[in-house]
Amino acid sequence: MSKEKCPCCSDKSFLECCQPFILGLKKPTIPEELMRSRYSAYATCEVDYLYNTTATKEQKYYSKKEIERWSSENDWLKLEIIQASENIVEFKATHRLKSSLDIQIHHELSRFIQEGNDWKYLDGEFF
Numbered sequence: 279m280s281k282e283k284c285p286c287c288s289d290k291s292f293l294e295c296c297q298p299f300i301l302g303l304k305k306p307t308i309p310e311e312l313m314r315s316r317y318s319a320y321a322t323c324e325v326d327y328l329y330n331t332t333a334t335k336e337q338k339y340y341s342k343k344e345i346e347r348w349s350s351e352n353d354w355l356k357l358e359i360i361q362a363s364e365n366i367v368e369f370k371a372t373h374r375l376k377s378s379l380d381i382q383i384h385h386e387l388s389r390f391i392q393e394g395n396d397w398k399y400l401d402g403e404f405f
């Protein structure tokens with residue numbers, strides 16, 4: 279357990295923010311929590327969490343290898359939530375490719391669905 283600041287830029291500690299979701303100790307109750315914890319999972323290369331929080335019917339489009347590559351080849355610098363509603367979160371994630379130091383902003387409007395009691399990432403529109 280870590281007292282460092284959470285990667286999701288909430289200004290809380292990782293321990294009091296996204297880490298309990300990633301460790302499976304708590305479940306996100308709203309899409310914004312899931313979105314933040316997924317960003318933090320990219321930042322800490324928690325591939326299984328990213329895969330498991332993807333909607334079941336969408337999982338076939340993802341590979342853990344690809345998630346791991348994307349996650350580990352970047353430094354995850356900043357998350358900004360633009361808007362969040364019942365099942366949608368729009369955000370900008372700033373990341374830097376470790377190989378080239380190119381800074382990129384990933385701007386996405388993500389959709390989430392509930393499977394039983396769990397929120398899952400469904401898909402996204404990219405800008």
Ligand SMILES: [Zn+2]
Nearest residue numbers: 284286295296
């Ligand atoms: Zn967080």
